Amino acid sequence: MNPSDAGCIKQILNGETSAFSVLVNRYKNQSYGLALKVVKNEEDAEEVVQDALMKAYKALRKFRQDAQFSTWLYRIVYNTALTKAGKRRIQKVPVEDYQEELEFDGKDAVNTLVNEDRKHYLHEAILTLNEEDRTIVHLYYKEEKDAKEIAEIMNMSHVNIRVRLSRIRKKLYDILRLKLKEEHLL
């Protein structure tokens, strides 16, 4: 059985460096996925993950175990990827624009299409999002991080993340509706 993250960290700090390979194997692909969202290049993303994991190893003693290791690591990955991509930090959205619910109309755009089509169109819609929004989608839906953890990774307030998530949903839904109109299904 694989040890927990905390167990691995304890082993590494006690001198068993090989335990770091467990963490590398556990998080390399997730980190790679996250880096790809920012740098959009497989070679650069691999380099980012390598740099980030080295930074994490060097700073392991500073890691306070009140947060999850994955959240801490993703934050390093995200910042390293931003530096690599030469990007400034994300601009925060005004909170007053926050809109909790989607505006579903009479005909439900999501349920009109058969499953495979829905997924196809939705995947296309996700690809049209900018990298920050795709990073949020990745962290929220794939890594199952909550708004607070995403905020910690992306250095934003959790309210801002919730606003962005709401906007992303709305945007994806609008793209789906547009697609349906084009296909004369709505």
Place this chain on the structure above:
Amino acid sequence: MKNKIEDFDRLIKEVVEENDEPKLGEQFTVNMMSQVYEYKYKTRYKWLYVLFPIVLLTLAATIYFAVGQNWFFPMLQRFEELITMDRTMLFLGSAVVYLIYSRILIGILVLKRQFTY
């Protein structure tokens, strides 16, 4: 309405999860661990990096100042080949030997760990 948002969220999650992204293979872990061990040993054996040039410099200085001293001539004959070398070459040679030594040292330590991690 809440159910519809949840349904939509579920759909997004399915799409995101089904979307195959490139993955990093086992070789990545091997390379990563090599880097980690290299860093570890470089940090742990820092003194070796310091000690070796000190020994080399002491040796070079001894040879440099001893040339011409009476007691040095018998030794000079023994190390004739070394002493006839140009002194600059001697220092450059020492630097090259040091670089090779440090790479071999770290290489051996990393390789040793690489097969055991």
